[in-house]
Amino acid sequence: MIDHKPKIILFQCQWCLYSAEDQTWVDTQLPVNIHLVKVPCTGRINTLYVLNAVQGGADGVMISGCLPEQCHFKEGNLGARRQLDQFADFLDHIGYERNRVRFTWLDLQDRGRIQRDLAQFEADLTKMPKSEALATRVGGHHD
Amino acid sequence: MSAPTDTNLLSERVKALPGGEFLMMCYSCGTCTSKCMIQPKLDPNYNPRRLIREAVFEMEAEAFADTTTWLCSACDLCYPACPQKIHISGVINAVKALAVEQGWKNPNPSAVVDIFTCVACGMCVEVCPYQAVSLVETKVAGRGLIPVATVDPGKCMACGMCSAACRSTSISLPTRHHDKEIIADLWAFLAEEAA
């Protein structure tokens, strides 16, 4: 168990939330421990961003994008999934547990799903073993 | 025979392009506009239904200047929803192709290549969903005549796939979605949380 609220980086593609209410929540009411990085498409997410998040000490990374077949840029979501999945495997290999990188694909009709998914992720991360040395293990900064 | 049609009309030119065939079938129900994410998320002026009307009523200048012409990413979320089975992005792309043909420029930003670091590996060419990137022999100061990635702004939709795939960080979006800005923003948050 960790004693602080887990630090989460939320990468959100700018299209995936259909309901205006959900989008407003993400834009203005995210809890302080969650940081939103809006990208034009999940396909835009460079592995470098994830690596930097991990090095900087994020407890988890959540990537929210559109359902397959519903990508605003045809296939960006699939490209992202392929690339970032592989990268998460690599992170696992060097000690950053696999389930600290989570994907969520949002259905247009699924209102409130992003709130539920984030809450679940936070609960899961809290239950995971303490990871003070996380940043150290993956060679992050200490200043 | 029915009255001869003037092939110079915008509507006729749109219909002659692939995807534009069923232009005249639109009964203006608005399903496409509300299925599309662009109006609520990006640009309140975005409206594919209106663009179709502009094409039907030969409002060429309005159609070419319409934000819809340049922002549609051909995701085809609207296509299966249209009760008249109109390939809406096909119509929009036809209008766009005609606009480009007449010298109109894409008003939106497109990906930018750093020709001094590009190694012409072609990853960006592979991943671009719009076939907007190609490797072109270019004269680069200090590097001579070498192939480098070159972006066609008439095709680029600024999704950033190329930038995510690039292994030498040589291609990026010129907006706030630039690599450096995103990484700096991440560190700022994490440092603040740590403190």
Added chain:
Amino acid sequence: MVDAARQPLIEVKTFTEVEKVEGFVGNFKVTLREKSKYVRADRCNGCGACTKACPIEVPNYFEMNLAPRKAAYVPMSQSVPLIYNIDMDACIHCYKCVEACGALEAIDFSMTDKIVEEEIGAIVVATGFSHFDPSVMSEYGYGRFPNVITSMEMERLNNSAGPTHGALVRPSDGKPPKNIAFINCVGSRDKRYNPSCSNFCCMYSIKNAILVKQMHPGTDVTIYYIDIRTPSKGYEEFYDRAREMGIKFVQGRPSEITEDSETHQLFITGEDITLGKVVEREFDMVMLNQAAIPQPDQNQMSSVLSVAQSPGGWFMEYHPKLRPMDSPTDGIFFAGACQGPKDIPASVAQGSAAAARASRILHSDEWHIEPTVAVVWPDRCVSAQDKSCGICSRACPYSAIDYTQGKAAEVITAKCHGCGACVGECPHDSITQLHYTDAEILAQIRTLLATEPEKKILALRCHWCSYGGADLAGTSHFEYSANERGIKVMCSARMDADFIYEAYRLGAGAVLFSGCHPQDCHYITGQVSGSKRANRLKTIFERMGMSPGRFRIEWISAAEGDKYARVINEMQATLDAIPPEALKEEIERLRPEMARKLTRLPNIPGVQQALDQTDEIIQLMTELHMEKV
């Protein structure tokens, strides 16, 4: 219904299916299956004791499954006749109902279906319509979101005799909705499902909205529509009244309904097209006004009755403007929505008209039919010489030809519709069609191709579609090549291969084989026979080495005047593109091959005389013409 049941001359048979219809106008023999109710009609007094005793509950389809019913039941309290019924699929054979019925002894578990045959003079079909299932449109969430309901469910909820006694409640929590929306055209005017308009939904959505407003004035009601159609008397005024009452109308077809999974509140996203803005609005409940579609067994009924179906599946009338209540089969009439969606006033008007038409038959000893019927020459029919054939009988879309090997085929005149499919198909030229005999048509062909045949385009057109198309081209002043020469037959099925061989033998430049689109055929499957024959001919001509385009097959509806003109002009262009010398050479080269196909022609009764006379007339006319010049 109650009135009908009281009328001594009307017999109402419920729970009865029409299995077979034989015979013809005035003399139908109809086979009925009277399904077993397991309750004897002569004993049941409608007291309902069995229902009270029955322990089994199943959803009541009459209440759109919003309420239960027992296995011993009547679908509704106004059922006519009021005779109870045991649902054998649900019954557990506890026999509590038998006990409850007591001394009446009306319940009889040994009953079986009864097959009866009736002699019937005329038939009125009034089988109505069915409802599109909106659950296939995932964007509206019907079936997943409890507060999204259909218009039929709404009708029951809004009905004082309905499952909630007229209380309008949300299925998710039983609370009265404060803010409701109707969405029109769900599955109608939608090329993905049903391209046509369902006719009455605009009006009933306004009706339901007004009812809601009257009973619950505090409720907010919004109607989403593409176009509102109020074409009948008083309808626009009704629409006005709805607006006066504060009902809101939004032009724009919603693209998505989303739901808050905890509160089951609904959110409709749609463009308000007059604003040009995408608006998301919140509702407690949403009604989908689903499309009217043909009955699921409409195809089956159409083959039992031998009547054609229009595109979309509705029964096809004899003539859309002049005989909208007649079927193409004499003695069979349509009333109501089975012929196409229509509201109650229109259904009633058509029903009364159909009844009047039917009574004409019942009061006549004689019946006049169209004279264009088929007739067999018994001495030419090979079946009479004990050869196996029956091609005519198989070609007939109405089973109007009796064929038994050893006897000449015989046309049942009253059943014949005069399409001429049998005549076109008979390989022995043993059958003909009055007013469209081979002799008559061949004489027309000879006349039309009398001079400069290589410049002519001979167009064979069917009466119902392509002839109408050509007519429309004329009345609309669409110009087409003056070299076209048209011949009308009733159906493309009548377009004999001989006609086309003869045209080419005479040196025709081009021949058009045209008829209805397959779905539109007036004679059920006539077009199919015609189309098969035409395609066979096309292959033959290709093998002969005929220039492509000289034989053309086109399906042109009566509304496609522009298409008719375009096709003829294109054919003219094709002819123009062949150098005259080459065309002449081709015609000469093919002439003997065409002639070889026609050696039987002179033996067909009347043909030789007709052609000789035609030649004489042509000769005379030419001389007259020369004198004038």
